[in-house]
Amino acid sequence: MFVSLRIGVFIRVLVVVALTVAAVALALGWRAQPGPLQDGARDTVPETTQSRETFADGRYRVSGTDGAGLNVRACPDVDCIKVGWIAENDRFLGECWQSGSPVSGNSRWLRGEVDGSTGFVAAHYLRDEGASRVPTCVDIEVVG
Incomplete structure (x- = not known):
């Protein structure tokens, strides 16, 4: 007993x-499988202090806009001026990410160039296209 x-x-x-x-x-x-970027996503947008050379290119596809496309903003905030636009299913090459105003609970924004203008897009509408990992924008400014 x-x-x-x-x-x-x-x-x-x-x-x-x-x-x-x-x-x-x-x-x-x-999580076991990669999916849309979310706050706390470990595999797609890491918080790190490593140099930019250690990251793969940030290839993403615009998704979830119901065909409306995605605005590119001058800063990581929905109230910033629009500097460009990306159509649904088009690719976006992100160089870094930064926190900004939340979009559907996700406060991460990726910076990249679209039609010759540099701007930010809400990570909520981006889907990872493989081994995309980009550093924080602060890391790029520090590393050079």
Whole structure:
């Protein structure tokens, strides 16, 4: 009886630990498959202080605009002036990311060039096209 009681307690402790780890992983946004960029996305837009040379090019595709396309803004905010536009399903090459005003809960914006103008697009409407990883814009300014 004493041995079976100890095993039952041990199993309960293991279950509680497993549920706690799962809840923390879920809260931190860990996921098995890549998907749309979201706040906390670890594989697509990392927070890092590494130099730009260690990152692959930031290839993304515009998606989720219901055919309306995506405005390119002068700064990472929905109230900034429009400096360009990208059609639904077109590609965008991001050079870095920066926090800005949230769009559907996602406050990350990617900076890149569109039709000769440099601007920001809301990461909420971008889908990763492979091993796209870009540094923060602050890292680019520091690294040069």
